[in-house]
Amino acid sequence: MADNVWILGITMTKFGKHPDKDVVDLGAMAAMGALADAGVTMREMGVLAAGNLMNASAGFGQQLQKQIGQTGIPVYNVANACATGATALRTVIMAIKSGEVDMGLAVGVEKLAGAGLLGGGGRGKSDAKVWSPSGRYGAVTPTDGRVGTDAMPGTFAQVGMEYGHKYGEVSFETFAKISEKNHAHSTLNPLAAYSKRFTLDEIMNDMMIAYPNTRAMCSANCDGAAAAVVVSEAKLRTLSLEQQRRAVKVSASVLTTDPYEEACQILPNVNTLTRNAAKVAYEAAGVGPSDLDLVELHDCFATAELVHYDNLMLCPEGGAVDFFESGAPWRDGSTPVNVSGGLQSKGHPISATGIANVWEICHHLRGEAGDRQIEGAKVGLAHVIGLGSACGVHILEKSGL
Amino acid sequence: MTDTSAPAQVPLVDYLVLGDQPHLVANQCTGCGARFFDRRNACAGCFGTEFTKVDIATEGEVRSFTIVTFAAPGVPVPFVAAVVDCGGTSVRANIINTDPDPQHVKLGMKVRLATYSLGSDDNGTEAIGFGFEPA
DSSP states (O other): OOOOEEEEEEEEOOOBOOTTOOHHHHHHHHHHHHHHHHTOOGGGOOOEEEEOGGGTTSOHHHHHHHHHOOOOOOEEEEOBTBTHHHHHHHHHHHHHHTTSOSEEEEEEEEOOTTOOOOSOOOOOSSOOSSOOOBTTTTBSSOOTTTSSOOSHHHHHHHHHHHHHHHHSOOOHHHHHHHHHHHHHHHTTOTTOSOOOOOOHHHHHTSOEEEETEEGGGBOOOOBEEEEEEEEEHHHHTTSOHHHHHHOEEEEEEEEEEOOOOTTTTTSOOOSHHHHHHHHHHHHHHTOOGGGOSEEEOOOSBHHHHHHHHHHTTSSOTTOHHHHHHTTTTSTTSSSOBOTTOHHHHTOOOHHHHHHHHHHHHHHHHTTOOGGGOOTTOOEEEEEEEETTTEEEEEEEEEOOO | OOOOSOOOEEESSTTEEOSSSOEEEEEEETTTOOEESSOOSSOTTTOOOOEEEEEEOSEEEEEEEEEEOSOSTTOOSOEEEEEEEETTEEEEEEEOSSOSSTTTOOTTOEEEEEEEEEEEOTTSOEEEEEEEEEO
């Protein structure tokens, strides 16, 4: 049986604006932070997996090595939409599980401050002068805005509205209250891009982007990086007692894509692949949703958070609204969700997100989360979705060593 | 000879069929019945490689929607983007010919296919788009 895998060191940079640092600087800051947190150096790393989605063909991992240590180890440059960070982490975990290496480094970084709307290609200045079919749909001119929307806010708005159609209409106010929760949580997170509490009125009356998502209900584009050092259990047991005590066990690491279903060709289905990943993860970890002390899930929009309560089985099927209205996902509730502030306020530097949410869980499991510590946290789950689609789920457990 | 035919029309996308009764067509997998609006190398559901053309119902029900008020440059707002269930086949389209607000667009609303002109190109060819309007 494959050895257990542990997080030995992990860090995230402050999310927000870093005008004085380029992508490699930010990545290096996170990587060196994770190595220092782990009490090891690049010399011990057997593998590096690195993600930077906006420059996915640039060989970011090799660029990073030149700033933090060129030791000749294999680099996997990964790109998997908003699941890029989780994919980098899982790549290192798989390398360790395979037995080829006993320690590795995963890094995710993005510079997105001021990036604006993602997903919509726009139409250029004017339509074509001669209608001429092109592409797989034989379109004679760009279809964004003519045949639905390509942009993320409207795509995820439809994901939330579809849930309402299936299980009973969800009000604009309910979606806005989810955002109110996350912004409230962010006030305790010094690394969040935005840590301002908003009233429900302020959220609902903010600029409407794609009904029912107002600006405050959308994830915040920002700069940021996160990195993790991963170690095999056999290697961990040779390290210091302090390293063993602070290490966090990776009880499950799962990556899925969307299986074919009717309608997935016209609206990405972010539900089934999340549910599939969660099922496998709970089984692998031997825990259930009720065992989770905290959850960081992919609230790229308020409408997305609602459906993932259900997809991660934090509530009975169809019960996401009741789950939310019961207060369960608030930090003093039965299943605290996004106590970091989530993507809506902590921010969403794409490739960093899938490691930063694992950092948040580890921070609590280690008892190091300060003012926002969830007392006695022993088990947590981190979830990301990359549209297209990819879903990463990691279940982490406090060290018993 | 003088060309007396009406100005030519082209559909916005190749799965829109124009004429007296405009409708959408899909590529249906002969193995499992999965329907795709784009061409596929093999079926995403069963990996079969044979497809036939099928007409899609022109009436349906709104299964999900959003009202987009902020879009990429060059995309006029507001518009309603929706998922319409046309007799079991989901269609991506705008809801048109009604006010784009939550008072006029509802989940479960009955709608039907409608076409409109996108204007003519330099050769005088008119492009025709489609959407769904309240039935």
